[in-house]
Amino acid sequence: MIKFNEKGRGLLSWRRQLIKKQVSSLEICSTYLKKIEQKNGPLNVYLTINQQLLKEAKKADQAISKNPDAFKNQPLLGLPIAVKDNFCTLGLATRASSAVLKDYQPPYESTVTQKLKNAGALILGKTNMDAWAHGSSTETSDFGPTRNPHDTSRTPGGSSGGSTAAVAADMAPAAIGSETAGSIRQPAAWCGVIGLKPTYGRVSRWGIIAMASSLDCPGPLTKTVADAALIYNLLAGPDDQDATTIKSPAPKLPLKKTLPEKKLTIGLPKEYFSLTEKETSQKVMAIANQLKKSGHQIKEISLLDPKISIAVYTILQRAEVSSNLARYDGIRYGQNRTFFGLEALRRIMLGTFVLSAGYFDQYYLKAQKARTKIINDFASTFAKVDLILAPTTPTTALEVGAWKKSAMFGEMQDILVEGSALAGLPAVNLPYGLDQRGLPIGLQVIGPQRQEDQIIRLAYQIETLIHEED
Amino acid sequence: MSQKRKTVSVDHLEKLANLKIRAEEKAAIGPQLEETIKYFAILDRMSNLEKEAPTFQVTDNTNIVAEDKAQPGLPREKILPAQKKFFTVNND
Numbered sequence: 041m042i043k044f045n046e047k048g049r050g051l052l053s054w055r056r057q058l059i060k061k062q063v064s065s066l067e068i069c070s071t072y073l074k075k076i077e078q079k080n081g082p083l084n085v086y087l088t089i090n091q092q093l094l095k096e097a098k099k100a101d102q103a104i105s106k107n108p109d110a111f112k113n114q115p116l117l118g119l120p121i122a123v124k125d126n127f128c129t130l131g132l133a134t135r136a137s138s139a140v141l142k143d144y145q146p147p148y149e150s151t152v153t154q155k156l157k158n159a160g161a162l163i164l165g166k167t168n169m170d171a172w173a174h175g176s177s178t179e180t181s182d183f184g185p186t187r188n189p190h191d192t193s194r195t196p197g198g199s200s201g202g203s204t205a206a207v208a209a210d211m212a213p214a215a216i217g218s219e220t221a222g223s224i225r226q227p228a229a230w231c232g233v234i235g236l237k238p239t240y241g242r243v244s245r246w247g248i249i250a251m252a253s254s255l256d257c258p259g260p261l262t263k264t265v266a267d268a269a270l271i272y273n274l275l276a277g278p279d280d281q282d283a284t285t286i287k288s289p290a291p292k293l294p295l296k297k298t299l300p301e302k303k304l305t306i307g308l309p310k311e312y313f314s315l316t317e318k319e320t321s322q323k324v325m326a327i328a329n330q331l332k333k334s335g336h337q338i339k340e341i342s343l344l345d346p347k348i349s350i351a352v353y354t355i356l357q358r359a360e361v362s363s364n365l366a367r368y369d370g371i372r373y374g375q376n377r378t379f380f381g382l383e384a385l386r387r388i389m390l391g392t393f394v395l396s397a398g399y400f401d402q403y404y405l406k407a408q409k410a411r412t413k414i415i416n417d418f419a420s421t422f423a424k425v426d427l428i429l430a431p432t433t434p435t436t437a438l439e440v441g442a443w444k445k446s447a448m449f450g451e452m453q454d455i456l457v458e459g460s461a462l463a464g465l466p467a468v469n470l471p472y473g474l475d476q477r478g479l480p481i482g483l484q485v486i487g488p489q490r491q492e493d494q495i496i497r498l499a500y501q502i503e504t505l506i507h508e509e510d
Numbered sequence: 511m512s513q514k515r516k517t518v519s520v521d522h523l524e525k526l527a528n529l530k531i532r533a534e535e536k537a538a539i540g541p542q543l544e545e546t547i548k549y550f551a552i553l554d555r556m557s558n559l560e561k562e563a564p565t566f567q568v569t570d571n572t573n574i575v576a577e578d579k580a581q582p583g584l585p586r587e588k589i590l591p592a593q594k595k596f597f598t599v600n601n602d
């Protein structure tokens with residue numbers, strides 16, 4: 041089998057080379073275009089390539105040669121980045137991998153991509169995803185499934201599977217994804233990359249094709265913790281265009297390895313470990329033991345049954361989907377409603393059901409009440425521990441085709457991430473080696489709302505521990 | 511909750527959601543919806559759920575209003591292809 045996965049350089053690594061004039065933006069971009077040409081056929085990672093990329097790279101090179109301090113104002117100047125297909129981008133097709141939007145050219149730019157462009161970043165292209173972000177394997181895409189670079193018979197996870205595969209196959213130095221409940225962390229775990237899901241409202245949703253608005257959360261997918269912090273710092277902050285963004289400014293995360301300020305109490309939720317394959321559980325326990333040796337306190341904790349989160353999430357997400365997809369009526373966005381794929385139909389129907397007369401109290405309202413319980417459960421846990429450490433997914437990457445066998449496939453793969461998503465908590469997936477099948481294992485650090493700084497510091501420490509082992 | 515509920519009417523939901531679903535997809539969706547809805551019964555096992563306040567917004571943002579100031583709209587030349595002066599709608 042051909043090996044598609046490749047470590048490659050991240051953003052900060054390229055930037056150091058750019059500053060030293062050891063490479064040009066044009067050379068960096070050409071390298072990635074070449075890799076994309078070689079790998080995109082078998083992996084199906086990109087749906088659209090930015091045809092203006094090399095022109096934009098030349099412009100960036102001119103800006104760098106004119107002003108050596110240009111990176112101070114534009115920290116990503118001349119650096120390419122991949123963007124998930126659900127972010128509106130002027131001049132680049134935006135389809136959310138759905139046939140309904142196959143001809144859609146957005147008339148405006150999403151806040152996330154605008155901020156990236158303002159920072160000097162160049163968009164490589166738009167990456168494949170589950171259609172409308174409905175799924176956890178990138179197989180519900182109307183443009184064919186993406187394959188996992190570690191094993192092409194397997195899925196990369198989803199819904200941001202194109203973005204995570206792009207980073208894992210070194211078809212981009214970094215990428216942007218979005219998570220409703222797991223869509224950053226789960227594919228990051230299955231592809232072996234870093235995925236940071238910020239606190240709900242930290243990063244603007246303006247210009248993202250909406251899935252479940254009370255949960256949707258954009259975030260970075262990267263090769264290093266520092267790159268994730270770099271992108272987060274550029275994206276986080278209030279936005280007048282999105283009334284749900286947190287009004288206070290987001291504190292900047294450290295871009296150099298910075299350890300936690302104090303010894304932490306780290307909770308290991310026993311329910312999460314008992315749902316996980318042995319090999320993954322053992323790996324996460326091994327990291328916990330190493331953290332203990334470095335002085336942190338490790339504590340077993342108990343969280344609400346994750347199956348409750350699945351029920352709550354399924355009800356709320358389907359309800360919000362049925363409302364958000366109502367706008368695709370064939371008048372305002374091109375194709376009519378017969379173009380919805382099977383997964384979108386299933387979700388719209390279920391959402392319509394839980395919101396329909398006579399069932400609202402029984403399902404939707406009950407789920408919102410249970411959501412309060414989940415939030416309170418995490419709050420009382422964070423009164424006892426600073427952060428939570430757990431496996432990200434119950435299994436490593438599954439084979440292509442697995443999703444069709446279950447109506448709740450996605451939810452089962454996301455069982456360890458849905459609770460924290462419902463509570464709007466920030467979390468990061470960190471890759472930790474491979475299992476016996478050669479597939480990446482992921483672990484996650486979850487923190488209280490607005491505590492990205494604590495999470496990133498512990499992530500730096502774990503990243504260092506993992507590197508020391510290599 | 512499942513005792514009181516009748517079987518889901520796929521036809522009714524199709525109409526409510528303004529969808530047109532092919533017969534073979536309909537046959538598959540019905541049982542899948544039933545399976546998923548049955549799963550929701552797990553919520554009935556939670557104690558004192560009735561007393562909880564529902565959460566609609568997780569970061570406690572309330573009454574967010576925009577400044578009452580006119581903003582420029584999207585320029586026509588940007589949102590329409592150069593040769594067009596207005597939107598056309600397919601009537602199929």
